[in-house]
């Protein structure tokens with residue numbers, strides 16, 4: 001990237017939700033003079049995989065704070081008519097056994113909203129200058145020293161700048177994540193024991209064809225497996241079968257590749273004993289794509305080198321848990337922008353960028369976000385190691401289901417998290433620590 005002396009140059013690897021939101025946030029929240037953000041995306045065109053994505057109130061509120069108002073439009077996403085974000089029903093009887101509710105979500109536009117990913121992605125893209133996104137640039141390696149950061153691409157080219165943000169998702173080369181792996185080569189993902197079979201299609205395929213089609217978003221829970229169905233915005237519909245798979249990480253890596261089309265016959269077979277609504281939904285589902293769910297440990301820090309950090313799935317490998325990843329990526333992005341805004345406050349175009357400001361920004365970002373995502377990762381790892389079914393020898397199907405339901409974790413702390421307030425608390429704590437340190441130094445003198 002060409003540089004004028006006072007430019008602050010940022011490289012972002014990956015133009016998914018996290019990468020785009022980071023570009024928007026750095027531009028709008030941080031107000032850095034002479035900021036130059038460039039995104040490098042491996043895909044040759046900007047289209048998102050045809051899956052659904054749900055954003056919880058934290059993600060919707062953050063979209064608004066980032067100024068992405070177009071994503072809050074009623075027609076873009078689907079919000080349950082009852083105001084209940086998620087209804088849980090019995091796999092066999094179809095009876096409602098519990099519901100999730102919002103605790104403190106006064107603005108109805110911030111209620112849980114379900115999108116076709118492509119629509120959410122396009123809404124974010126409207127806020128990022130097209131010329132700042134370079135397509136067909138697959139990162140194969142990242143490096144950093146005291147003065148600069150570099151990305152190397154599979155076409156033999158490279159880019160150099162002041163700050164690097166790894167936004168290349170969970171498994172950027174099909175197995176691992178390149179930016180994270182460049183700095184922590186020993187980091188490993190593992191199969192969580194769950195596979196999601198996802199499909200998104202036109203809602204006309206279900207309308208009038210599925211008797212008793214629910215108006216709300218429904219999660220049917222069985223003794224081991226789940227089935228999810230919901231309307232999405234813009235007349236789309238989604239079905240997701242989530243089933244337990246006893247294979248090891250190595251076995252799964254050999255047999256299933258990411259985002260490939262899988263057999264819809266397998267989905268129908270898997271749910272053939274479920275209630276008639278679920279069965280009818282599997283019949284109208286035109287295709288499925290299997291996504292084996294991979295998870296990883298939390299990182300000791302998100303500051304990988306003096307000028308390098310991660311965002312979104314690259315920073316917290318929680319897989320598809322609680323459909324939280326899109327909202328977390330947006331909250332990460334908001335916090336990153338706030339952190340740079342705070343650390344670089346008062347730095348004008350005439351000043352050269354201070355290394356200490358970059359370090360303070362990354363430190364604040366990591367401190368504000370890590371404890372929150374670590375809490376999620378602890379739950380995810382506990383569930384994976386216990387096995388989601390948590391069945392015991394002798395349990396019949398009904399007992400297995402009640403055990404699962406009893407162990408269902410409450411997620412209001414996640415879905416209604418306020419990233420801006422958490423950032424303000426982090427800054428206040430750091431300032432208190434600095435005052436305490438100064439006082440203790442005085443006492444020692």
Ligand SMILES: Cc1cc2nc3c(=O)[nH]c(=O)nc-3n(C[C@H](O)[C@H](O)[C@H](O)COP(=O)(O)OP(=O)(O)OC[C@H]3O[C@@H](n4cnc5c(N)ncnc54)[C@H](O)[C@@H]3O)c2cc1C
Pocket residue numbers: 013014015016017018019040041042043052053054055137138139140167168169170171172173178196291293311312313314319320321323324325326327328329
């Ligand atoms: C089965 C499943 C279901 C999910 N359901 C939900 C849900 O309902 N709600 C929700 O909020 N979240 C959900 N998630 C999580 C959500 O998809 C992610 O958390 C979210 O997409 C994170 O965005 P990201 O930008 O970090 O990563 P990604 O969306 O993976 O984006 C990464 C980007 O980087 C690019 N890239 C990757 N490698 C390279 C490279 N080497 N060089 C250059 N570019 C690269 C990719 O092409 C992509 O554009 C689900 C996840 C899974 C697996």
